[in-house]
Amino acid sequence: MSKKKIVLAYSGGLDTSITIPWLKENYDADIIAVCVDLGIxxxxxxxxxxxxxxxxxxxxxxxVAEEFASEYIYPAVTGNLRYQDTYLLGTALGRPLISKYLVEVAHKEEADAICHGCTGKGNDQVRFEMGIAAFxxxxxxxxxxxxxxxxxxxxxxxxAQAKGVPVTSTKxxxxxxxxxxxxISHEGGDIESPMNEVDYSNILHNVNTPEEAPDEAEYVEIHFxxxxATHVNGEALTPAEVIRALNKVGGKHGIGILDWIEDxxxxxxxxxxxxxxGVHLLMEAHERLxxxxxxxxxIRIKGILSAEWSQLVYNxxxxxxxxxxxxxxxxxxxKTVTGDxxxxxxxxxxxPASVDSPYELFDQDVSGFGEDDLFNHHDAEGYINVITLPTKIQKRKGLI
Known part of the structure; x- marks a missing residue:
């Protein structure tokens, strides 16, 4: 009988590093490490x-950075996805794509199981296993x-120390x-307690703190x-290149730091x-357009569905x-969200500095205080009479 095979979602971090010797101790199987590069x-x-x-x-x-950007990040931007109106879902968006490739390798290798290093308290165990089940x-x-x-x-x-596995984490x-x-997400250690004020300069990798950011402002222009997004400052870029360019300029100016308590x-x-x-900038620009x-x-219906979609992705x-x-x-x-x-x-x-689109719905003549041939100020009186009717009836009946 041939030896069994286990595909491991591997990152090289603490949890997955110790998983390899543990699997070899507890399963008579070859371990196939799969490290999916989402663009780092x-x-x-x-x-x-x-x-x-x-x-x-x-x-x-x-x-698979381009696939991640084009098929996962960009749809999230078009949906303005923010879990609990705050978190941009960076980890949640990556897990289904990793799951896809775990199953692909498992099928190629005719593996007997897939293993992940997620804790029993976390979200990622759900995301990985939902993704695996889908394939x-x-x-x-x-x-x-x-x-x-x-x-x-x-x-x-x-x-890890007992097994001679090198890890960068320390106590x-x-x-x-x-x-x-x-x-990049950071959890654990002194971050765990909401009572602790942490020193961001000791935690952040790619973003300057506001104190470290330049004293002069900088402009960035994004074309959609x-x-x-297809261009940054006039340069045509692929989706992954757009995000890398925006990561650089955004990180320089301390954009996109989130410290929050989630459910x-x-x-x-x-x-x-x-x-x-980068995606913080991209989301802000997209919503402005x-x-x-x-x-x-x-916009109203999008907002309702965005909240629901964020929940689906997070879960x-x-x-x-x-x-x-x-x-x-x-x-x-x-279809009409095109512009700069x-x-x-x-x-x-x-x-916001400026926004322009060939499909803009803003009309200076109509929106301004001057006279125009599309809107008559007297029309507002009839509208107000209709919209205030329920309030007037409640007042007449003594209900308010």
Whole structure:
């Protein structure tokens, strides 16, 4: 009988690094490490060497930054997705794409199971397993954090040291971090308690604190075609290149720092610190352009569906009927979202400078205080009489 195979979602971080020796101890199987690159600068040869040295038999490293940007980040921007009106969903958007490639490798290798290193308290266990099920509903999933005796990240560091697995985490700086093209998240350690004021300069990797940002403002101009950013400062770029360019200028000026308390999928609250400079800029510019090109009713309905879609994505339901239906609506609204948005960046702040579109619904003659041939000021009297009628009836009946 051939030896079993387990595909491991591998990052090279603490949790997945110790998972390889643990799997080899507890399963008679070859471990195939899959590290999906969602667009970060990394020494991939070093990560592969570490995985193999830790006991993996094979290493896969698909580079899918453009797919991530075009098929996940850009749709989120068109939908103005913010979980609880705040979080831009950088981690949540990456997990379904990673799941897709985990299953792809598992099928190629004829693997017996897929393993992830997510904790039993977190959101990502749900997102990975929802994503895996969408591509292979029968694939067994191994979740060591729900099985092993390791109870904390301190325990995990002790286990790594005992097994000779090199990790960068220490008990003094024990943050759990997730990085992709869109963002970096930081959790754990002194971040956990809402009572702690943390020193952002010791935590942030790609974004300056406002204190460190330049003393002079800078302008950035983004061109959109049907809701998708195609140019930055006049230069044609691919979706991933757009985000990289905006990450650079946004990070320089302290844009996209979020320190907040969120409600996890499984019910508990947690505190996280996020760096999302480029997509923060992209979202602000996109919403500014929509305010000029979409009708009031479209914006209102988009807002309702955006809140629902954000919940779906946060909870791991990217591959769902509801997700596809909402996405189709959102994409249809983008037919007129074409134009240029200029933003002014200064010490963590974004100020609108200008917005222009061939499909703009703003009419200076109608919106101004002067006379025009489309609107008659006397028409407002009839409108007010109609809209105030329910209030007048309630007052007459003594109900208010």
């Amino acid at each position: 600068d990394e020494d991939w040869e070093a990560i592969e060497a570490k995985a193999l040295a830790s006991g993996a038999t094979k290493f896969y490293n698909p580079h 292979d509903a029968e694939m067994p999933v191994i979740a060591p954090w729900r099985i092993w005796d390791i109870k904390s990240r301190e325990d995990a560091i002790d286990y 003094e700086k024990i943050y759990s971090e997730d990085e992709n093209l869109m963002h 075609e049907k809701g998708r 996890r999928t499984i019910g508990m609250k947690s505190r996280g610190i996020y760096e999302t400079p 929509e305010s000029l090109t979409l009708t009031k009713e479209t 791991g339901q990217w591959f769902s009927m509801a997700n596809e239906a909402i996405r189709a609506f959102m994409e249809d609204t983008q 948005v200029k933003l002014k960046l200064y010490k963590g702040n974004i100020f």
